[in-house]
Structures are given as structure tokens and as C-alpha cells.
Amino acid sequence: MIQLELSEQHQKLYENVRLLAEHMMRPYSRKYDREEHTYPQEMDEVVKLLEAGRSGGSGDARQERPAGETVNGGNMGAVIGLQGLAWGDLGLFLGMRTNGLGNAAINAVGTAEQREKYGKSYAAMCITEPSTGSDSANISTTAVRDGDEWVLNGEKIYVTGGEFSDTLVVWATLDKSLGKAAIKSFIVEKGTPGCEVTRLEHKMGIRASDTAAISFVDCRIPMENLLGSAEIAADAAGRKKAFGGVMQTFDNTRPPVAAMALGIGRAALDLARELLAEEGVELDYREKPDNVSAIKAELYKMEAEWEGARLLTLKAAWMADNSQPNSVEASMCKAKAGRMGNEVALRCVELCQCLGYSEQHLLEKFARDSKIVDIFEGTQQIQQLIVARGVLGKSSSELK
16 A cells, blocks of 8 residues: 655655754855856765755665565655655756766666766766657667777767766667667766767756756777667567566656656745745645635645655655656656745745745745756656556557
């Protein structure tokens, strides 16, 4: 039976992370929003505290699953912790030298040796290309085997953490003519000859997080840096399964991105309620819904939307913890939370009027930061397409 109430351990984790977010992240929010592409050195102390919490047991929610029993484990702990950190500042969190989106791929499909070597690195994910956005099957970056090495050639754009990371997980094709069946992911260490950060993007939001373009020109990496098998299935069913294994990475990364949206949405709601309370607008959940002001009705509606997104995210994380296929649920929570986070942040700006739009408070920053969570790790439209395929039992060729 699924249990969506937070355990005492997870509740303690969330409270501890919120304290870090409030006292060690929020004070630097405005500074690094203005100083784009400057590494937030103060966040190294936050990383140390988070790592100390994990090693001490207070922040590590991973559990062994007894036969026949269900658990709320590592995935649940991750989304709860990320919600708290994103409440503090999403850009600063993404700019920390801690686990990046590439780490999810390494932990999901990497060998024991790969996880041991790269599991604690800061790994960025390199998927998007100048001519390839949401359609991951259209990747053009190539990987060619040459003896005991792979040679990579291509360009990746919009790489979150591309400058500050020390490891990259790069999606490339072994044979473009074979379509998505030939797409594999590779681990590339930063500093490898032929791998170069060519541009840093100027962005509307998450300005404390670097977003880079990276080129690969005859970039040679060891054979063992391939994630998964180098084999390309001969039949259609095998090719579909192989690409499904590559795409499984997103089942692990979409709930955490949904948790980031929850954090931003919660931050916007908390600040809006605080500002509105100073003007005499305070929520009372004992009120009858047909006897409240328009502003209160909006706040109640946003609280309900936030709670719905939270429950979907917890469900997707719970399914992952209990080894249940969660591709549809991961897309559901990402779609719902991504849309909710952006709409709630923007509506809170509107309700607070000039205070929401000015730099006197962080509401306008929350609104700018919120848009990215509805875009990266698969846009709103892609998530809806994945959900539709899952609900209707259609393949990607049947429903485009």
C-alpha cells in the first residue's frame, strides 16, 4: 500500500534542508542573480553540510526493501530534499558542486566500477543539440569505436552545469541511419582533449547556475566509459527496448525536477501569503469556499494545485523506490508540477502587484526561475505526449 505521509526521518530531512535554504542560500540569492556566471563559493559550505548529513545518516533515506514490503527510500528522500533546496534558491542549488543530472544516469545504468569512479563527481547531462531539442531520437553527435577507445564528434547546447561540472554524460549515436536504436550515453571527464566549453548562455532565470555549449572534436574516451551495452539490436523489438533503457534515465530525473517546481511554488506562495497578510489577507481553512474574497479564492486554488503536484511527485518517487515502472507517473508529475510552479509564481507576482514585480522582494526572481522547470528534462508538451501514449497504449510511431 502506498503511503504518501512523510516518515519521521523524511520530515526531519526536509526541516533540516529548509533551515540550510533559509539561512545559507536565501541571503545570497540576489547577489548571484546579479553576478551571472560567477561560481557561488559560499554554497561549498552547504554542500559540506549536506554530505555530512548523508554520511551521518540524517540525510540518507536509502533503505533495503524487505521481501514483500514497500519502502519510502532514496528517491523519496531526494525529492523531499530537493523541494527544500529549491525553496531556498533553485539557481544556487543547480550551481552547487554536488550531484547533477548526469549523476542520475550513472547511478541508473552505470556499472559498479563506473558508479564507484564517477558517482561522487559533479556530472552534467549533454543531450540537446542545435538541431535537436525534445526529440532525443534525432541526436547527431557521433561516437565511433577506434580500438579500445570511443571518438566523439558533435556539439551540445543548454548544458546545465556545463562549466562548473567535472564530468559529462553525453548522448551520441553509433550509427545515425539506425535511428534511436543506436543512441548511447558516454561518460566524458572534463579536460579531456577535444572537449571544450565554447559558450556560456545569458538567461532570464537560474542565473546562479551556468548553462553552457560544449563541443566535441575527435574527443577520445576509454571504451569502458560507455554506459550500458554497445550492442545494437537487430530487430525492431530489441531496438525499442534498447532505446527505452536509455530513456529510463528520465524516469529517475523527472521527479526531482518536479520537486524543484514544488520548491519554487512553495517559496512563491509563502512569500505572497506573508506580504498579503500584512494587508489583512490571511487564509483560514475553516472558511466556507463560497464566502471568501477573490484574492483568498486564488490562494486556496493555488494551494490545491500545489498539493496535487506534490502527491503526484511523491507517487512517482515511491514507485521508483519500490522497483515499479514509473515512466508515465514520472511524466505526469513533471508536467503537473512544471506548469504549477510557473503559473503559481506568476500569479503570486500579480496578486502582490508592485511588491511582486520589484526587486524589493524575491517574488519576481521566483517567477523568472520558475519557467525553466517547465522546460528542461522534457517540455510540457513532451510530457503530455508520453502520458497520452501510456494511457492509450500507443507507440511513438503511432502517436506523434
